[in-house]
Amino acid sequence: MDAATRRVRDGTRLNQLIVVRLAADALSDETRSRAADGVVAYSGVCTHTGCDVTDWNAPAQHFKCPCHESEYDPGDAARVVSGPAPWQLAALPLKVVDGLLAVRATFVGKVGFAQPGSPSGE
Ligand code: FES
Numbered sequence: 308m309d310a311a312t313r314r315v316r317d318g319t320r321l322n323q324l325i326v327v328r329l330a331a332d333a334l335s336d337e338t339r340s341r342a343a344d345g346v347v348a349y350s351g352v353c354t355h356t357g358c359d360v361t362d363w364n365a366p367a368q369h370f371k372c373p374c375h376e377s378e379y380d381p382g383d384a385a386r387v388v389s390g391p392a393p394w395q396l397a398a399l400p401l402k403v404v405d406g407l408l409a410v411r412a413t414f415v416g417k418v419g420f421a422q423p424g425s426p427s428g429e
Pocket of ligand 1: 353354355356358372374376390391
């Protein structure tokens with residue numbers, strides 16, 4: 308939602324999320340503070356050039372971008388662990404309300420991507 312106009316922007320790719328449940332001992336303190344029952348949510352748009360982050364490196368428990376193979380650690384604030392991505396995925400703090408996941412706060416970090424001529428990707 309645009310904070311100034313209150314207009315819901317439901318047609319943008321930047322609304323895409325990736326959600327995963329991890330073991331409690333796999334979460335850093337920072338990530339645990341944003342998780343709900345071990346479930347964490349992040350922007351699903353790679354910060355490199357904006358591909359959808361759709362792959363999963365199961366042995367490492369990392370999100371992986373199929374375009375240039377950047378990997379993000381969802382247990383540690385989605386920090387970049389390999390590849391050309393310039394910054395971590397934005398995190399969406401969650402909570403549980405009546406047994407259902409809900410958003411607790413706005414994104415932490417920058418949603419979007421870097422690309423030539425547009426440092427914000429917007
Ligand atoms: S767009 Fe994801 S690594 Fe390049």
